[in-house]
Amino acid sequence: MxxxxxxxxxxxxxxxxxxxxxxxxxxxxxxxxxxxxxxxxxxxxxxxxxxxxxxxxxxxxxxVTLFADRPMARWIWNSILVATLASAISLAFGTTCGYALSRLRFRGANLLLIAVLTTQMMPATSIIVPLYMLFRAWGLLDTMQGMVVGHISLVVPLAIWMSKGFFDSIPTDLESAARIDGCTHAGAFFHVALPLAVPGLAAIFIYGFVTSWHDFLFSRTLVTSQELWTAANGIASFRGEYFTLQELQMAASLVFAIPVVVVFFVMQRWIVSGALSGSIR
Amino acid sequence: MTSVKHAFRRSSAISVLFDGPAFPFIMILPALLMLGFVIGLPMLEAVRLSFDSIALRRPAAAGTYGVHNYLRLVADPKAYAALGFSALYMVGTVIGSVGMALTAALLTRRVIWFSGLARVAFLLPWTVPAVVTALIWGVMYDGNFGVINRLLDFVPFIDGQNWLIERQTALPALIVAQVWNEFPVAYIFFLAGLKAIPDELYEAARIDRANAFQQFRHITLPHLRFIIAVIVILLMIMGFKSFPIIFILTGGGPAGATETLTVLTYNAAFRSLDFSYAATLGILAVLASAMLVLGYLRLLPRTGHGDVM
Structure with missing residues (x-):
């Protein structure tokens, strides 16, 4: 060497x-x-x-062309809206589960972990076909709500898996102390563990946001009206629409990628350790 | 005794819910409901669809339940071809990413003045969304005046290609784009793995006059083997899932030469509008990734002991 x-x-x-x-x-x-x-x-x-x-x-x-002639600003706004909602809702639903998987022993915990990991790692194309049929029956196709629901299916497993990892890294001493003082288990979670986990939860929120921001398949299939597209779908359409106009494709790509790159630099240390703990995007 | 204890807490009903055996289930309930709604329900619908005959071309057949989709799957040459392309894609991206990441990690493992900068360079492609990766490489692969063909002009004996249009080059071209996008994940793992190898081992090896290759073969590689195993499975999962890069660049073409299982599933549903068959293909994909996840979980706990040996 x-x-x-x-x-x-x-x-x-x-x-x-x-x-x-x-x-x-x-x-x-x-x-x-x-x-x-x-x-x-x-x-x-x-x-x-x-x-x-x-x-x-x-x-x-x-x-200039991108923002003046194409609804790029609208698409980016849609992306921000969908990613914020999907990530926030996933976090709200996933955190308690991550805590339970980290701290509590209960029947079926391992099975739940495997199920969560499998849903995170199976191809999104497997879920999109039945989801499309269900949404068609429920009238959720081509709506913002539908897209948020679709993205939640991407982000919830991630939120559970990552918050488990984060609670694993917090020492249990403070919670034990609170329990000895007569605090219920739920109280220990809400008053002790949750405040300690805030930085980690913020990081998971951003990770979920980026996951939703990256998604192409759900936006492509669940929404048809151009004004409801997210930016990923919008810029991908440029390859079909302006195949020869590479300059517009690259300008749009740059605009779309820069927020993620900035987030990466701000959170570099955390993202690296997050990747090591076994969570992949 | 217990009643005294309970008197000091709040009411016993609350105690059972928030403190007793029911508490774990209260905690996982919101997530279970959400998972059931956004994933469980669609999966059940996928199973139902796979026994139904929902296809736009045969609207009258809807509601005919049976195993016909599974029989068709077993006999479908396109499905076998798709599994083959997925396997090739996985093998190609795993070899490419591990090779690139291991080289980069070995080169930048020691602190040198610009290594921070080099590490950022090796992590940066990971931050690029798959859609953008596809667009960038699409521009670079351009058959006429793409920058890759222009760079190849400087290399003797290698001619420019219409990379994404030619049958032989399309799949390798996609693999290169995917490797560029995902090798940083492996790089992070390798860098951490190399850091965990004690320096004393190399010092001892040098005293024993082991050369660089022997040190790599007998110290570095054995210490990294579990990390390599985990990374290989992670990269296989990522390659198996890959959709935007393939779909945007070739859409499965030319003439189906890059139609992996994910792209075939999409095309069956949204191009051929045969939703029942697409759901069947989707179930096949879920089963395949469940097998990969089981392999991953087998290996994961062992990485912690990889450097003890």
């Missing part, structure tokens, strides 16, 4: 080679993002004629 810190005598050649390898690999990882930026800044219609590897005549006209 190549060692840096631990081996003070690492030859200069190896350090150089390793640096080159890191830079090369990082360029592979970053190039698609860089290219999105380049094309997004290219004048509309000229994306396929870019012959350099940087924007020669950068312009913001694509972003």
């Amino acid at each position: 190549i060692l840096g810190r631990a081996a003070p005598f690492t030859p200069l050649l190896i350090i150089t080679l390793r640096t080159i390898a890191i830079v090369a690999l990082a360029m592979v990882a970053l190039f698609p993002l860089y290219w999105m930026l380049v094309i997004a800044l290219t004048p509309t219609g000229l994306g396929r004629q870019v012959m350099t590897f940087f924007p020669t005549t950068p312009t913001l006209e694509n972003f």
